[in-house]
Amino acid sequence: MIRLEQVSKVYKTSTRPALENVSVQVDKGEFVFLIGPSGSGKSTFLRLLLREEVPSKGRVYVANFDLTRMARRRVPRLRQSIGCVFQDFRLLANKTVAENVAFALEVIGKPRHTIKKVVPEVLELVGLEGKAERMPHELSGGEQQRVAIARAFVNRPLMLLADEPTGNLDPDTSQDIMLLLERINRTGTTVLMATHDHSIVDSMRRRVVELDLGRVVRDDARGVYGVGR
């Protein structure tokens, strides 16, 4: 599903590489935590998978796409097979919950009848049935993140990238979001989640890839966040 082969990324404005000789493979259906302190290269890692950046060295493969050789006009196809969730939710404030989710389908040209059918389905999946007509500011943080997850998942992507999805949420709400991500993972969707949250990583006991200063320093199949951190 994801394969990085000896990937390095150097930004023009920085002397130190953001990623250095990183090789990681993630299979279909896996649930992987990507951990590490700020500046360790987590964001660069995710941006490479979305082809927001291209590696300075090495190869990146996502869902049978060779991202290092990919033509620009093919990038939308790649992104349609990846769902994204962020710490700050990134909802459109002037659209309702249902409209926010529908937006993701509208802009890739899905027919109206499909949208009418799948939006209520995915809202039910994330537990927001009955809140379709709310505006984002009328929702709690946890509910807003559910909308974002619904939007990321509504097109049934092969893979879900989550960049600190619980970073703005209290522990209980975070736990609910993790249950939702697990449920999505059980549908066969690969989930890659970058996080700082010790307790979540420790309680889930999933695969952990740790980055530090742009290098992979740990890759445990059933890991914890780490002792003494």
Added chain:
Amino acid sequence: MRASFVFSEVVTGLRRNITMTIAMIITTAISLLLLGGGLLVVRMIDNTKELYQDKVEVNIYLTNDVSASDKDCKADPCRGLRSQLESDPAVERVEFENRDQAYERFKRIFEAQPELVKLARPEALPSSFNVRLKDPDRPEVIIQTYKGKAGVDSIGDQSQFLDRFFSALNGVRNATFFIAGVMAVAALLLISNTVQLSAFTRRTEVGIMRLVGATRWYTQLPFLLEAVVTGIIGALVAIAMLVGAKLAFLDDVLAQPIKSGVVKSVEAGDLAFVSPILLLIAIGVSAFTGYVTLRLYVRT
């Protein structure tokens, strides 16, 4: 789906930047108005030239003694000149006008100023040949051949006056084109600026669109159409102003010269000719500017 989505994006975008949109429409309209005015002057020059084309004559004025003694052009040098002119391949038609006929014509022309007619004497007016040329643009052929011949006093070339008249019109045309050009630069910068502003105010939407895999056309078409729509509105405003200008004062101001056949009026047909040009230019320029701006300033 696609069309209605893009259309609603365009409408929200234009309403959100309403002040910029209005500024854009006004500058576009004024620059197109001037361009249209310039094009109308060009049309007017062409039409007026046509009007004069078959009227322009070269007048060969005869000397005073010939004018006095030979009323019917029966004797040399008048008779010789006439037959030479009639057989000249560059000449289409020759008319002889003697002193009395010239005086009659003078009286007719200055009917309105009797004191001028009173002052004039037939003896002050020369007989003349009014020569119509096959090629009205080449009066110098006749001037060279007949200047200084016996009996010829001077040769008047009407096209010289016309040249002066047309060069004044050309000046008006060039001035409007120049100002139109300067305004067009302002309009271009405004279009570019508005597209950037529009893209900036909607960066969240655009960011999400890129993230969920919308194609570049899908993310950028609304901005491009915004530019084109304002361009079209600007062109329509310019056309309306041209029509208004014709009806409100152009017809009145030029009424006198038009009636006396000095210039051709601006017809509805001229406006119909200029309007689609303005519209096409507006669409082309705004689409091009929008496209270049998106290419240069907006991340895809």
